[in-house]
Amino acid sequence: MPHAHPLLELPFLAELTALRRDIHAHPELAFNENRTADVVARELERYGLEVHRGLAKTGVVGVLKAGSSTRTIGLRADMDALPLAELNEFPHHSKHPGKMHACGHDGHTAMLLGAARYLAGDPGFDGTVVFIFQPAEEAEGGARVMIEDGLFEQFPVEAVFGLHNWPGIPVGEMMAMPGPVMAGTCGLEIVVRGHGCHAAMPHQGVDAIVTAAQLVQALQTVVSRTLHPCESAVVSVTQIHAGDAWNVIPEEVVLRGTIRSFKPDVQETVERAIERLCSGIAAANGAQISVRFDHRYPPTVNSPAEAKFCQQVAAELFGADKVLTDILPSMGAEDFAYMLQEKPGCYVWLGNGPGSGGCTLHNPHYDFNDELLTLGASYWVHLVRRWLPA
Known part of the structure; x- marks a missing residue:
């Protein structure tokens, strides 16, 4: 032309x-x-x-x-x-x-x-x-x-x-x-609270790191098993912060990451799924998990x-x-x-x-x-x- x-x-x-x-x-x-x-x-x-x-x-x-x-x-x-x-x-x-x-x-x-x-x-x-x-x-x-x-x-x-x-x-x-x-972007912060203890005596505590590791893996099912296959979203964990000593299971683990989506209803679905996973994995491990969503650009x-x-x-x-x-x-x-x-x-x-x-x-x-x-x-x-x- x-x-x-x-x-x-x-x-x-x-x-x-x-x-x-x-x-x-x-x-x-x-x-x-x-x-x-x-x-x-x-x-x-x-x-x-x-x-x-x-x-x-x-x-x-x-x-x-x-x-x-x-x-x-x-x-x-x-x-x-x-x-x-x-x-x-x-x-x-x-x-x-x-x-x-x-x-x-x-x-x-x-x-x-x-x-x-x-x-x-x-x-x-x-x-x-x-x-x-x-x-x-x-x-x-x-x-x-x-x-x-x-x-x-x-x-x-x-x-x-x-x-x-x-x-x-x-x-x-x-x-x-x-x-x-x-996409719209949303910051994600998850705090996993267990019970700290000696690394040689894990039965005396609640391991926040093991709990957080299960959660990181489970978060990968949010998009693949919660959303319609033709819908689009990304959930990425980009930070894991925990512990200061080799021989201490820490009390707390902080996970941070990002959620990306194109539609408000998809964003809502992703957030509710993350909350359900946090609740279930916390109960399964005897830990406490709180989640915070930081909504940024639409x-x-x-x-x-x-x-x-x-x-x-x-x-x-x-x-x-x-x-x-x-x-x-x-x-x-x-x-x-x-x-x-x-x-x-x-x-x-x-x-x-x-x-x-x-x-x-x-x-x-x-x-x-x-x-x-x-x-x-x-x-x-x-x-x-x-x-x-x-």
Whole structure:
């Protein structure tokens, strides 16, 4: 299929690439993206946008109006980095030890800035575009905090759109699907209490470690023997903490892990099954077991009409054969989910390349592929012009 709209020619591409690499070299963690927010605000002001700061502490919102329509669209990019030591050695590697842009938020920020700059110089739309630069996507729920701080009351968009680079998808291809595309995540903490005793005299105690070991094994039946085989969930134990001495059976074992699912009713089923297992294994061993669920991000669920719209935009830009509309969703989590609970919208994946050499998300060798700057900015600009036709 010939492309209905060619990719943009960005006369400032070299400048945008340098900006992306500057952000990569200066990674900042959740709610501390002060330098990054300053860079974003400076750029938006330079392009002539109306700039608002302070939502979720370091959030930045740029507003661009054209024509007379009252319609409004929201575009979101995340800005934060990860607490990870970078192992890359290229010139723009992290200058902040123990912090790294290992998920491409530097690229997401740069692509959205590129779109803002292009549209400010050549609008071609009728309405208002709200550019949302969000802090704290990585595990801290910056999207939820921005919403709680009044994001959508202050900027009442009719729909909101997000984008993430995706290693493993070829450059020039995009995933845009209706329904769940990222899982909800829930922290799991289980405390097993027995009766401590000498390791040589186990009959005098209640062995919390043996009890916990039975529980770890039993938890693997929650998904396989509780859920419908066509439903999806993951239960993973990721931490086991117990004991300080070689010759003491400890009083307590703490298990921690994660639950991932796409549907609230599946999540509920998983939680009730875990509680039943804890109760039964505790009784069988004469121990006490308590369980706590820490609900974090909800599932990221694209609304059907907006997903179809994004498929059309992507097909016009990249070609219909480059739009992935029926692939497996990810069990990773994304706090754009909070925005999609408030507004209709669609979250897409833009191919970052094969992911070779460790260039996968949250890997110390990851780097955002700068080929995507033109692709992402073109997608945003075309999406705006299709949603708010002049």
